Amino acid sequence: MISWWRKLDTRGKALLLAIILLMICLFQPHMKLPKRVYDWLIVIDITQSMNVRDMSINDRSISRLAFSKASIRESLRALPCGSRVALGLFTERNTTTITHPLEVCTHFSAIDETVSRVDWRMAWAADSFISHGLFDGIAKTAKIDDQMNIAFITDGHQAPPGNPDYMPKFEGKAGQVKGLIVGVGGLKPSLIPKLDDKDNITGYWELDDVQRYATFGMARVQSALEMEQQQADGMHGRNAPHGSAPTEVNHANLSGQDQASLKKLANETRLNYLNLQEVNQLNDAFSSRKTSVWRMADTDLSPWFAIPAMCLIILFFIPATFLNQLFQRVIKRKRK
Numbered sequence: 001m002i003s004w005w006r007k008l009d010t011r012g013k014a015l016l017l018a019i020i021l022l023m024i025c026l027f028q029p030h031m032k033l034p035k036r037v038y039d040w041l042i043v044i045d046i047t048q049s050m051n052v053r054d055m056s057i058n059d060r061s062i063s064r065l066a067f068s069k070a071s072i073r074e075s076l077r078a079l080p081c082g083s084r085v086a087l088g089l090f091t092e093r094n095t096t097t098i099t100h101p102l103e104v105c106t107h108f109s110a111i112d113e114t115v116s117r118v119d120w121r122m123a124w125a126a127d128s129f130i131s132h133g134l135f136d137g138i139a140k141t142a143k144i145d146d147q148m149n150i151a152f153i154t155d156g157h158q159a160p161p162g163n164p165d166y167m168p169k170f171e172g173k174a175g176q177v178k179g180l181i182v183g184v185g186g187l188k189p190s191l192i193p194k195l196d197d198k199d200n201i202t203g204y205w206e207l208d209d210v211q212r213y214a215t216f217g218m219a220r221v222q223s224a225l226e227m228e229q230q231q232a233d234g235m236h237g238r239n240a241p242h243g244s245a246p247t248e249v250n251h252a253n254l255s256g257q258d259q260a261s262l263k264k265l266a267n268e269t270r271l272n273y274l275n276l277q278e279v280n281q282l283n284d285a286f287s288s289r290k291t292s293v294w295r296m297a298d299t300d301l302s303p304w305f306a307i308p309a310m311c312l313i314i315l316f317f318i319p320a321t322f323l324n325q326l327f328q329r330v331i332k333r334k335r336k
Helices: 001-007 010-026 064-077 108-116 131-143 207-216 224-232 259-269 280-285 302-317 320-335
Strands: 030-045 055-057 060-062 083-089 094-097 149-154 177-184 193-195 203-206 272-276 292-299
Touching: 010 302, 030 064, 030 131, 055 064, 060 064, 064 108, 064 177, 064 272, 064 280, 083 108, 083 131, 094 131, 131 259, 149 280, 177 259, 177 280, 224 259, 259 272, 272 280
Parallel strands: 030 083, 030 149, 149 177, 177 272
Antiparallel strands: 030 292, 055 060, 083 094, 193 203
């Protein structure tokens, strides 16, 4: 065996070793090794304002929800094996988890399929109280795992409009849960579409429609005189908390990404804010070292064998005369 090996020239040995290494790759060798991984609870806003079609992919206009889903599916491919992803939905005041944390490589198809089928029809209520949903999502993230990060994807549109005096305060520990508030949608307000069961636009929300629902908003503190005046006008402050002509809903039938509110919430909870405008932006955000943990994870060893094999194949195609000349030059320099 040794004599047979000695009969091979350098190029022959390189080719033989390359074949052996590539054959090992065919068996897809794996091993548990320590590596950086990432754990995320991804919460998707499925309220009606997310149906506004002010985003685009390849010059094709799509809804904010469709753009969010495409970005998430793209980011799943960038996460290393060993990372875990859970999915959640937000509407009204609550964040509801729809999957347990799943390892991204083993369960990639299931996670990807679940994201692709997220739909605005899954909403269990029409209201959209962003701060309530975010705070609820942060609380649920902490309960899942102390290493879990949250990505709350929303346009920030609140419906019905809430009174600033009655916005909830964050009662958790700021910074304890890491992650992102991901703002999606154009900054210029657009009409909110009404859709049929086949996602065709049948009309748009009018200001009168929104004002009818505005009576369910959060009230401000009223004086006795104001309440008496409302009763004289035939309405009760409890049922019309914004008053008879609420300025809060003057443009509530329009929706744009509410960056100011999202940045304020990010500052309050010590989450990072990301303005999502490119479909691949979540790739780097989900793989930030600040959100990583070291864990023993299943690691594919194939690249460790494939890369040396490719180098040996390149060596095989280099002429032997050139290799001999290069070898002689190296020896001469060492002698000097």
